[in-house]
Amino acid sequence: MKLLLAEDDKQLVEFLRPRLQRSGYTVEWSNNGIDAEFMALEENFDGIILDLGLPQKPGLEVLKNWREHHLTTPVLILTARDSWQERVDGLKAGADDYLGKPFHFEELSARLEAILRRHFGQLDNSLDFEGLTLDTEGQTVTSATGETHQLTAIEFRLLRHFMLNPNKIISKTELSEQIYEEEQLKDSNVIEVYINRLRTLLGKSWIKTFRGQGYRLSAP
């Protein structure tokens, strides 16, 4: 899950970023409206946190522009104060939810997860596929046989992406884009290594290799 955090208050960014990462998100960051607008159109984010008070280009305009481009990524807007007007405008422009500053991280996290769940069709904090259950809060996976494993950050991100796209061949490029913030490393076999780890956790046959194409999660 890759998030775009469009916020110019550096202190707030430094507060949010590590917490979001710990929650299992990959976080990219932009401190102005123009960059934010561009990045969201270029890259493949799963969710966006957008401060309406961004410099260079007002958040509202950025948001409108995204929606005109048919970008459906869920957007949570941060409004500077209890400006009722701003929130209404934001929702009209296509925001999925809003949050007034200041806020507690827990509240942001809850609202964010809510709009992400809504968008990806999840009802609760777990993803299920053919007997596999991924607890997205505790970052654990339970296999059909009942074994539960605690996942590391990268294992979790990988597996979640598989479980959000079951029975679909996913390329290594796509996987590494889900996991890393910056551009991908050319000749590295990290993905292969983690596929290997997931296989030892879940059992060999859940993830099938398609040479030259990618990997697919399917029933064993």
Added chain:
Amino acid sequence: MKLLLAEDDKQLVEFLRPRLQRSGYTVEWSNNGIDAEFMALEENFDGIILDLGLPQKPGLEVLKNWREHHLTTPVLILTARDSWQERVDGLKAGADDYLGKPFHFEELSARLEAILRRHFGQLDNSLDFEGLTLDTEGQTVTSATGETHQLTAIEFRLLRHFMLNPNKIISKTELSEQIYEEEQLKDSNVIEVYINRLRTLLGKSWIKTFRGQGYRLSAP
């Protein structure tokens, strides 16, 4: 599915090409208007992505010329920015859809598939023909008897082309063009070998040989 990507921004090409290929397209590329115009008239593309800001010959003229030659291939144009005028001109000149830069690959993919579907009738996650079902996301084929087989990259491309053109005789040249970017099939019998392989997977009688002409997919 063979696409022509007419775009001079090398970075964008390097971004798009692998993603398109991963989506199952064969991608040929041209970095200027003159070559693009020629290639589209010479070769048999299923779709064209045309940047209007090409060097040597403006994309709009290229497009007009194609349509005057009665080339009906679906064309998706890329406009440099939010130029309303350019888009209107593009559609007037015979484009099927437009997309303003920058854009999100998912959006391009969606629009591309939309215009291809409009043109070819069907193109979603599964192709069906007389009981055969090809899952284009998971790259599996299910025969009438219920057996499901996983396909390798080449098997998949071949079979998809057959299922997009059922009951039609397809020459070996055309088939190899679907598989390889540059066409060069001198003294090789790869196609024959893979036809053989498909027959063992589906059953002998699905693919019929027409000596000197090609092969045809039809009900057994």
Added chain:
DNA sequence: TATCAACCTGAAAATACCCTGATATACAAT
């Protein structure tokens, strides 16, 4: 029915890609 080109097919060879255990590095916690 003889001939020849086109096609079929099993298997081996070539290749590209992947797996995996060992090791090194980064990072966090105590």
Added chain:
DNA sequence: ATTGTATATCAGGGTATTTTCAGGTTGATA
């Protein structure tokens, strides 16, 4: 600092896919 855990790198062996090859089969034509 020290320890422990997570992540990244590396290299060599392993394997599926793709290509080639060679001998057999088929069908059109005269």
